[in-house]
Amino acid sequence: MILVWLLLIPFVGGFLSWQGERFGRRFPRWVALATMSLVLLLSLQLWLTGDYTLTFLGPKGRWVEEFNVPWIPSLGINFHLALDGLSLLLIVLTGLIGVLAVACSWNEVQRNVGFFHLNLLWNLGGVIGIFMAMDLFLFFFFWEMMLVPMYFLIALWGHNAPGGKGRVFAATKFFIFTQASGLLMLLSILGLVFVHKAATGRYSFDYADLLNTPMSSAVEWWLMLGFFVAFAVKMPVVPIHSWLPDAHSQAPTAGSVDLAGILLKTAAYGMLRFGIPLFPHASLAIAPVAMWLGVLGIIYGAVLAYSQTDIKRFVAYTSISHMGFVMVGIYAGTEQALQGVVIQMLAHGISAGALFILCGEMYERLHTRDIREMGGLWSRIRYLPPIAMFFVAASLGLPGLGNFVGEFLILVGTYKVEPVIAIFSSSGLILAAVYSLFLMQKAFHGPAKSPEKLADLNGRELTTMLSLVAILLFLGLYPQPIFDLSRAPMAAVQKIYGVEKPASAEIAPIVTGEAQ
Amino acid sequence: MTQSQLLALLPILFTSLTVILVISSIAIKRHHQFNATFSVIGLNLALLSCGVSYWVGPQLVTPLLIVDGYAYFYMALVLTTALATATLLHAYMEGYKGHKEEVYLLLSLSALGGLIVVCSRHFASFFIGLELLSVPLYGLIGYLVKERRSLEGSMKYLVLSAVASAFILFGMALIYSQLGTLGFAEIGGRIAGQTGNARTVLLLGGAMLLIGIGFKLSLVPFHMWTPDVYEGAPAPVAAYLATASKVSVFAVLLRYFVEAKAYSYPELLDVLTIIAILSIVVGNILALQQDNIKRLLAYSSIAHFGYLLVAFIAGGPLATESVGVYLLTYVVTTLAAFGVVTLMSSPYGNHDADTLWDYRGLFWRRPYLTAILTTSLLSLAGIPLTAGFIGKFYAVAAGVEERRWLLLAFLVGGSAIGLYYYLRAMVQLYLRAPWVRRYSAPLDWAQGTGGAMVIALMVLMLVLGIFPAPFITLIKAAGLN
Numbered sequence: 001m002i003l004v005w006l007l008l009i010p011f012v013g014g015f016l017s018w019q020g021e022r023f024g025r026r027f028p029r030w031v032a033l034a035t036m037s038l039v040l041l042l043s044l045q046l047w048l049t050g051d052y053t054l055t056f057l058g059p060k061g062r063w064v065e066e067f068n069v070p071w072i073p074s075l076g077i078n079f080h081l082a083l084d085g086l087s088l089l090l091i092v093l094t095g096l097i098g099v100l101a102v103a104c105s106w107n108e109v110q111r112n113v114g115f116f117h118l119n120l121l122w123n124l125g126g127v128i129g130i131f132m133a134m135d136l137f138l139f140f141f142f143w144e145m146m147l148v149p150m151y152f153l154i155a156l157w158g159h160n161a162p163g164g165k166g167r168v169f170a171a172t173k174f175f176i177f178t179q180a181s182g183l184l185m186l187l188s189i190l191g192l193v194f195v196h197k198a199a200t201g202r203y204s205f206d207y208a209d210l211l212n213t214p215m216s217s218a219v220e221w222w223l224m225l226g227f228f229v230a231f232a233v234k235m236p237v238v239p240i241h242s243w244l245p246d247a248h249s250q251a252p253t254a255g256s257v258d259l260a261g262i263l264l265k266t267a268a269y270g271m272l273r274f275g276i277p278l279f280p281h282a283s284l285a286i287a288p289v290a291m292w293l294g295v296l297g298i299i300y301g302a303v304l305a306y307s308q309t310d311i312k313r314f315v316a317y318t319s320i321s322h323m324g325f326v327m328v329g330i331y332a333g334t335e336q337a338l339q340g341v342v343i344q345m346l347a348h349g350i351s352a353g354a355l356f357i358l359c360g361e362m363y364e365r366l367h368t369r370d371i372r373e374m375g376g377l378w379s380r381i382r383y384l385p386p387i388a389m390f391f392v393a394a395s396l397g398l399p400g401l402g403n404f405v406g407e408f409l410i411l412v413g414t415y416k417v418e419p420v421i422a423i424f425s426s427s428g429l430i431l432a433a434v435y436s437l438f439l440m441q442k443a444f445h446g447p448a449k450s451p452e453k454l455a456d457l458n459g460r461e462l463t464t465m466l467s468l469v470a471i472l473l474f475l476g477l478y479p480q481p482i483f484d485l486s487r488a489p490m491a492a493v494q495k496i497y498g499v500e501k502p503a504s505a506e507i508a509p510i511v512t513g514e515a516q
Numbered sequence: 517m518t519q520s521q522l523l524a525l526l527p528i529l530f531t532s533l534t535v536i537l538v539i540s541s542i543a544i545k546r547h548h549q550f551n552a553t554f555s556v557i558g559l560n561l562a563l564l565s566c567g568v569s570y571w572v573g574p575q576l577v578t579p580l581l582i583v584d585g586y587a588y589f590y591m592a593l594v595l596t597t598a599l600a601t602a603t604l605l606h607a608y609m610e611g612y613k614g615h616k617e618e619v620y621l622l623l624s625l626s627a628l629g630g631l632i633v634v635c636s637r638h639f640a641s642f643f644i645g646l647e648l649l650s651v652p653l654y655g656l657i658g659y660l661v662k663e664r665r666s667l668e669g670s671m672k673y674l675v676l677s678a679v680a681s682a683f684i685l686f687g688m689a690l691i692y693s694q695l696g697t698l699g700f701a702e703i704g705g706r707i708a709g710q711t712g713n714a715r716t717v718l719l720l721g722g723a724m725l726l727i728g729i730g731f732k733l734s735l736v737p738f739h740m741w742t743p744d745v746y747e748g749a750p751a752p753v754a755a756y757l758a759t760a761s762k763v764s765v766f767a768v769l770l771r772y773f774v775e776a777k778a779y780s781y782p783e784l785l786d787v788l789t790i791i792a793i794l795s796i797v798v799g800n801i802l803a804l805q806q807d808n809i810k811r812l813l814a815y816s817s818i819a820h821f822g823y824l825l826v827a828f829i830a831g832g833p834l835a836t837e838s839v840g841v842y843l844l845t846y847v848v849t850t851l852a853a854f855g856v857v858t859l860m861s862s863p864y865g866n867h868d869a870d871t872l873w874d875y876r877g878l879f880w881r882r883p884y885l886t887a888i889l890t891t892s893l894l895s896l897a898g899i900p901l902t903a904g905f906i907g908k909f910y911a912v913a914a915g916v917e918e919r920r921w922l923l924l925a926f927l928v929g930g931s932a933i934g935l936y937y938y939l940r941a942m943v944q945l946y947l948r949a950p951w952v953r954r955y956s957a958p959l960d961w962a963q964g965t966g967g968a969m970v971i972a973l974m975v976l977m978l979v980l981g982i983f984p985a986p987f988i989t990l991i992k993a994a995g996l997n
Contacts, residue, residue, distance in 0.1 A: 072985050074992060075913075137909075145900040155943050168947075172939050179899075180932035186909070187924055190916040 002046065003067045003081040006091065007129055009039055010098070014121030021114030032102045032117040036124070040095030046088055052485050055084040056134075056208065057277060057492030063134075064088070071138070076193075076203035080135040085485035087131045089342060090262070090269055093349050094131070096471075097261035098124045101254040103464050104357045108253055108364065109157055116157055119149035120254055130266050136189045137205040139274070143230075143266070144182050150263070151175045153255040154247055170243075170250035177243040181233040188226025192278065195219060211277060224279035228286065231275060234267035235323050238297045248316035249369075253360030256312060260319050260352040265345045268326050272341075272493055276330070280496045287331040288418070294331070295424045297324030302431035306438060311362070311369045314439060315355045318395055321428055322348045322403070328425050329410035333497030337413025338490040339483055344406025346482065347475050351394040351403055354468045358388050361461060365454045371439065376448030383457045385444045387465050394472050396436040397429050402475025517577070524575035524583040526565035527591050528635070531628045534558025538621045548616045552606045555620035556599060559627065563595040579699055580641035581632070589840065589994035590634040590767040593847060597760040598627035600851050600969055604752035604858045607966030612660070619659060622652040623756070630764040637775065639688045639698040642768055646684070646732070649761055650677045656756070657749040669748025676741045680731030683724045690721030700775035707777060722784055726791075732765045735825070736794035739818050743802075746814035751861050751868050754810055755854030758817045759847045766821075770828060770839055774996050779831050788829050792923060795822030796930035803937045810870045812941060813853055816896055819930055820846055826927055827911040830918035838914040840991035841984070845895070845907035848976050852892040855970040856885050878945045884967075886945045888974045895977050897938040898931060903980035 013035025017028035050064045063082035071079040083091075101120060109116050126146025133139040151171045158167030189205070196213045197203055204210065215223070233240045248256050276283045301321030308314040322344070329341035361384060362377075363369050378385045394401040397408075407429060415422035457465065475482065522529075538555050566588050574584035602623055609616040629648025636642040654677075658670025692698055694714045695706045710718055730738040746754045778784055799819030806812040824846070827838035860875070861868040869875075879886040895904035908931070915924045980987060 070985075071983075072988060074985070074988050141900045141905075144905070148894060148899055148901075151939065152946075156946050168940075168943050171943075172936060175939060176932055176935050179935055180928065183912075183928040183931055186912055187916060187928065190913050193913075194917050 001067065002042065003065055003083060003132055006039060006042055006046075007081065007125060007132065009035055009042070010121045010125030010128065013038075014118040014125065017121065018114040018118035021112075025110070025113045028114040028117045029102065029106060032121055033099065035121060036095060036098035036102055039124075039128070040092065040099060043088060043092045043095050046083070047092065047485070050083075050088070052085040052088070053488050055086075055488040055492050056082070057211075057495070058488050066134075071135075074203075075137075075205070076209075077137045077205045078135045079138060080206060081129075081132040081138075082134040083132055084489050085487070086269070086272065086342065086489040089346065089482065089485055090131045090265060091128055093265070093346055094124055094127050094262050097257060097349060097353055100261075100353055100357065100464055100468070101257045103460060104257060104360055105252065105254040106460060108360060111157070116153070116254075119152045120258070122146070123149035123153065123258060124262075127262050127266060131269060134207040135205045136193070136207065136210065136274070139270075140182070140186055140189060143185070143270075144179065146263075147175055147178055147182075150255065150259070153258070154251045157252040158250040158255065159252070160250070165246070167250040170246040174243045174247040177233050177240070178230075181230040181240075184226045185230035186226075188223045191219070191223050191226070195223075207274075213278075217281060220279050220282040221285065224275065224282035224286065227270070227275045227279070228290075231267040231270045232293070234270075235264060235327060236267075236297075236320060237293045237327060238300050238320065238324075239293075241297070241320055244320060245313045245316040248319075248356075249310055249312045253356055253363075256315075256356040256359075257353040260315070260356060261349040264319065264323055265349060268323075268330060268341065268345055271330050272338075272489070276333075276493055276496055283331075284333075284497065287333065290331040291328050291414070291418060291421045294324045294327030295421055297321065297327060298425055298428035299324075299431065302428055302435060306431070306435040309371050311359050311371055311374075311439075311443070312356065314371070314435075315352060315359060318355075318432070318435065319348070319352050321432065322352070322395070325407050325410050325425065325428065328414055328421060332410070332414040332417055332421075333494060334413040334416055335490060335494040336409050336416075338494055339486060340406050340409025340411075340413055342406075342486040342490065343402060343475060343479055343482060344410060347394070347402030347406050347472065350468055350471055350475075351391050351401075354391045354465065354472075355388075355395065357461075357464065358384065358391065361457065371442050373449065374443040375446045376444070377454075378444045379448050380450075380452070380454050381456055383462060387457075387469070388444065389440060390469055391472075392436045392440055394476075396432040400473070400476045402472045402479070405476055405479050520572050521575050521577045523568050523572050525577055525581075526568055527562040527588075527595065528628065528631050530558060530562035530565055531595075531624060531631060534562070535621065535624045535628060538617075538624060542617045542621065546615070546617050548606075548609065551617040552602065552620055555624050556602050559595055559599050559602065559624065562631075563592060563599065566592040566595070576637075577635075580638045581635040582637040583635050584996075585994040586767070586771065586836075586996050587635045589991065590764060590843075591631050593844065594627060594630040594634060594760045594764050597756065597763070597847055597851065598623055598630070600855070600973070601752050601756040601760070603965050603969045604755060604855055605750075608750060608752050608858050608861065614661070619656065622655045622659075626650075626652040626656070626756070627760065630760050633764040633768050636768055637700045637771065639692075639700075642772075643681075643685065643688065645768075646765070647681065649764060650681070650732075653677075653753070653757065653761065656753045657745060659753070660750055663748075665748040666750065667748070669745040672741050672748075673745045676731060680728040680738075682728075683731070684728030687721045687724030687726075687728065690717050690724065694718050694721075700772050704775050704777040708780070719781065719783060722778065722781065723787065726784070726787065729765060729769055730791060733762050733769075733821050734814075734818055735791050735821055736798040736818060737791075739795070739798070742818060743806075743811040743814040747808060747810045747870065751810070751854055751858040751870075754813075755851055755858070758813065758850050758854065762817070762821065763843050763847060766824065766828075766839070766843065770836065771996060773828075773831070774836075785829055785831075788825060789920075789923060792822045792825035792829060793926050795819060795825065796926045800930045800933040800937075804933065806937065807872050808870050809857060809872055809875065809941060810868070812872075812937060813850070813857075816934065816937075817850065819934060820896070822930065823908065823911050823927055826920060826923045827914035829923065830914040830920050832914060832918040834910070834914040834917050836995045837988070837991055838910040840994065841910040841988065842907040844987060844991065845903035845977075845980055848903050848973055848980060849892045849895040852888055852970055852973040852977060853896065855966065855973060856889040856892070859885060859966050859970065872941060872944050875941075876944050877948050880948060884971070888970050889945060890942055891974050891977055893938045893942045895981070897935050901978065901981045903977045903984075905981055906984045 017031040020027040065083040067081040071077045126142045129142035155171035195215050301317045305317035329337040397404045569588040632645030654674045660666040734742040799815045803815035895902035898904040898908035
């Protein structure tokens with residue numbers, strides 16, 4: 001039942017803050033903050049109480065928490081929610097990013113505050129649904145449903161950045177890219193369901209039933225592609241990434257934080273939960289291609305980040321680069337790489353979210369996002385530059401911070417199966433250093449554009465930033481609790497690869513070695 | 517005629533009675549409120565009597581009509597649509613200066629035609645019903661006689677509808693010439709052994725029938741009239757045109773295909789496939805640049821019937837159910853969209869508020885209407901939480917089941933294009949227009965029932981989208997055979 005609460009709270013909270021606008025502008029903000037804090041607390045409580053050695057694909061074949069009632073019985077569709085370590089970590093991240101998103105729009109959003117929070121919370125609710133849905137119909141339902149609130153966030157509260165094509169254009173592009181690719185996934189889901197029906201004679205959309213559906217390799221290949229394209233668009237993988245920089249540069253801060261922090265992670269989650277387990281052979285066959293696409297993303301994102309002048313587009317392209325690592329790690333399939341993927345997702349969610357919040361704060365003070373207009377900010381603001389320095393350093397993979405752990409594990413894990421790809425991927429670390437230091441140099445150092453001092457971070461901004469600093473340090477210095485949560489699900493995914501490719505099974509994973 | 521046959525015919529009898537009552541009441545005294553109430557009560561009784569199906573099994577009433585679960589479901593759908601249209605007409609006509617009362621008469625007559633079409637299992641009853649459905653529409657479309665666009669639309673519909681009827685008649689004649697029967701099931705029985713010339717003539721007849729029906733359903737390339745007529749017709753009438761008249765024709769088309777075994781003619785299915793693809797592509801592409809919301813909805817309805825044809829052509833075990841679900845969700849959504857257009861338009865007398873410009877910043881004036889229109893646009897786009905998603909899901913499922921990949925590819929592509937114009941229209945509602953001050957317009961009492969109805973439609977859209985199981989059970993029970 002707690003899963004249903006986890007799902008319902010954001011929706012109810014969103015509705016309350018919408019209707020609560022009549023009590024003043026502060027009311028919706030407090031409701032939204034309380035809602036997301038409640039989600040965060042509930043998920044942390046689940047963390048403390050659950051037995052996370054369980055996962056459905058694991059040896060015991062059980063979820064940590066489960067909720068299952070019939071929904072559309074005639075088609076075998078159930079309202080089936082379940083949770084294991086991977087889901088929980090991402091839900092905790094969602095709660096955290098949700099709190100941040102509400103906090104960072106405290107002053108930025110002044111128009112229609114209630115409706116804004118409705119959209120924000122419904123989007124977050126949809127994402128939580130994605131992380132818990134174990135019925136493919138339900139998964140698709142949430143996958144598409146959360147697009148609408150995001151569309152509104154960008155289209156109504158976004159910026160019309162100079163030189164861009166406007167926020168409505170960006171929002172529409174985002175929507176069409178994800179919806180069209182989502183429909184391909186729907187075709188695949190239905191294809192899988194009918195293949196399953198041909199084998200067993202009954203309809204079912206349930207994850208457990210559809211696993212191990214017998215099918216020919218050609219069918220498996222096509223069905224896998226439908227899922228792969230939908231996830232690749234959302235990730236985003238390079239040839240189909242062009243919606244992301246547009247969406248980021250026009251979105252309000254909360255929208256960018258939400259987008260970079262969790263929406264991109266739904267794609268990686270989808271691959272780990274559905275793409276690979278449902279279609280093991282085809283996934284293995286596409287793995288080299290997928291990894292090279294990841295490498296392409298790493299390098300392309302980094303090179304383009306270097307040449308950006310809009311600071312939000314800059315962060316957007318670094319996201320493409322960092323998500324390239326995730327792609328490589330998922331398809332490398334060793335346990336280290338998969339553990340690295342989990343840490344990388346969390347760390348990138350937090351560091352990119354923090355960078356977007358900083359972008360928003362700089363915009364509030366300077367009224368520009370153009371890096372060329374900045375310069376010398378170090379002498380004009382006291383706390384913001386060092387904090388920005390911290391997150392930029394995290395983004396370039398400084399040891400001791402979460403991103404380093406993630407990228408390092410991914411590279412180590414990949415090296416064992418695909419050394420060439422690992423070598424090419426590691427160039428991403430060098431390029432990251434180049435573009436990050438370039439940003440620091442241009443925006444914060446050098447001669448100040450004006451001697452005038454700017455307002456420093458206030459208590460709210462400082463608190464959010466420092467808590468993020470603490471979390472990133474925690475991820476970097478003591479990631480063991482995270483590994484404990486993600487070990488069972490990741491070992492299960494790794495086992496799929498291990499079965500298909502016995503050569504990689506003999507590698508003794510460092511991560512589990514440490515844990516024992 | 518037995519008692520149970522009479523009982524089965526109750527919806528049709530009640531509707532006929534309504535027509536007579538409304539004529540007499542208008543003759544006795546013109547009173548907008550009374551006359552409207554009479555027709556609404558009559559149609560409601562007809563709708564309630566559809567519940568008789570629970571006690572009376574399928575009835576064959578003369579060789580012409582069959583009243584089974586399938587017919588009851590579509591009769592209920594047509595009657596509900598007619599009721600919704602009557603409610604909207606009431607709100608719309610309040611501000612009209614001329615005679616208002618005859619709209620209800622024409623509407624009830626047209627609904628009667630729809631009921632007969634839905635029940636028909638014979639070309640004769642099909643044709644009678646079709647004409648009874650279409651002829652009152654000429655009057656309804658051109659009801660605002662002083663409005664040029666309205667008259668133009670009426671003339672266009674008159675001419676093209678008559679041509680379509682001629683095609684249908686000729687097709688029937690060709691089929692009759694070879695088989696010597698007009699009943700659907702009898703045709704199905706005799707058609708199997710036909711070869712050579714007879715087969716060619718039969719195919720030709722089938723093709724002419726399809727052309728005529730293509731006109732009525734406004735499928736590409738027989739769609740030219742649709743945007744002009746929708747634009748010219750009063751908004752509630754456009755709602756009726758887009759829903760009841762299409763739904764009843766589509767329902768009988770499916771019955772014909774199943775009973776007359778037309779699925780065994782792959783040529784017909786190939787032609788339908790081309791029509792479906794053209795409808796999806798042309799409907800969606802022409803909608804892209806529309807600035808008039810009624811024209812936009814017209815093109816979108818063309819595209820939607822293309823999607824619906826995907827399920828229809830697939831024709832597998834899921835097809836009847838899919839068509840039922842799709843039509844139900846489409847009707848609810850379209851009624852809500854046109855309902856909002858109606859409520860926006862009625863206070864302005866003879867001119868409908870139909871350009872997107874009229875809707876710019878609507879959210880700041882009428883938040884509830886905006887919520888309804890937003891929901892229906894999202895539903896038309898097939899986004900989860902709304903009815904349209906379930907409909908589209910079923911259409912895709914039926915297509916996947918029969919492996920119609922080409923059609924599905926166009927469905928996916930068409931939906932992606934479709935998103936563009938639905939979103940474009942939707943975001944207009946929220947963009948703050950410079951001249952619009954923020955205030956909540958008072959809900960006019962004349963619009964009270966209309967407003968309640970569109971709100972009910974929105975709730976229905978959401979319920980269908982979130983908890984469709986009861987409706988699906990109902991539709992499953994109303995399957996053919």
